[in-house]
Amino acid sequence: MQSWIHYPKNIKVAKYISCYWLIEKTTLQDINNFPKLNPDPATHLIICPQKQGFHYDTAPQVSSGSGSHWLFPQQQTLQIDHSERFIYLGVKFHIGALYSLDIPDYNHPTLNQADTVDMDHLLSVTGFPAESLLQIGRTEPLECCDKLDELFLPLLTNAKEDQHSEITHKVLQLLDSTAVSELGGKLFCSQRTLERSFNRVTGLTMKQCQSMNKLEAMLEYLYQRDASDIDWVDVAFKFGFSDQPHLIRQLKKQIGLTPKHYVEERGLTIDIYGGVTARD
Known part of the structure; x- marks a missing residue:
């Protein structure tokens, strides 16, 4: 490959x-x-x-x-x-x-x-x-x-930008570092307007997109580490989960694997399509 x-x-x-x-x-x-x-x-x-x-x-x-x-x-x-x-x-x-x-x-x-x-x-x-x-x-x-x-x-x-795409660009710049509930205040716009424009442009809610981005970042982090080097409590804290059980539930929901099984089967869960690639 x-x-x-x-x-x-x-x-x-x-x-x-x-x-x-x-x-x-x-x-x-x-x-x-x-x-x-x-x-x-x-x-x-x-x-x-x-x-x-x-x-x-x-x-x-x-x-x-x-x-x-x-x-x-x-x-x-x-x-x-x-x-x-x-x-x-x-x-x-x-x-x-x-x-x-x-x-x-x-x-x-x-x-x-x-x-x-x-x-x-x-x-x-x-x-x-x-x-x-x-x-x-x-x-x-x-x-x-x-x-x-x-x-x-x-x-x-020939691309055409409008107010909805402009709002969405601004949201995406902050989405990985800002709570969804705080975006309206930072962008001087109502939460409802942000959500409506973002959904119109992407088909997703801001929370859905944020969760996907966080998952991608976390899996890439795990991909670069051996199982023996991973502290799951630290991983949960680093990626904004309230505790380790919350991390386990979310990973199971999103990719069908617990964190332990993901690390064991990391060769079977990849995002080579412009994202995570296999380790050397």
Whole structure:
């Protein structure tokens, strides 16, 4: 399994796209055939060969198909079928970015599903070079990212901001460091107005998004440590849980594993899609 994550160089592109990533499975010997993706408030556009299948399972809901596709914000842990060889080139958009973009055939906001996408239609091009990009991504990641910047710039240049997207940008800048109940006072805006605009742009509540971001930060923290080095009481305090039982309940609710089981099975719960990657 090989993977990389890089960031847009173009400032206009970086306003809407968080990062580019690639993951490729080249051998059937990999034992991690059904990894899980953590809940994610961001949207990913995933470029892959036209005949390559995808399968995301949140039981009882399943999203499947073939070729390039959207993976919209997910409120639950997803199990992916990675049992066959595959290559994915991903474009991770900032939270709520799609609200400002003129995307053909897109129903906003969309959550908890994956949908196929016509890349020619999306980017107003003829003959989107998917295979060429994937080949460059295998060997020259930075060149691949430069080409993605070039391809996405026209779509992003035409983005339109309004009062709801502006409010949401301000909320996102404070969300990881401020209690939701304090945001109205800091932004000189009513809590109801903040919540309404944020939900309109992202499809999520501020609390839901904050919880997902906190989970991502905590799992990345755990990913970098051996089980013997983890003090669960300290982890609970560090990430804002009232006590260790509260941490256990939340982790069980969000990813279906207790903290102990997560550490034991960390190879099975990853967010390689522009987030946590495997340790060296």
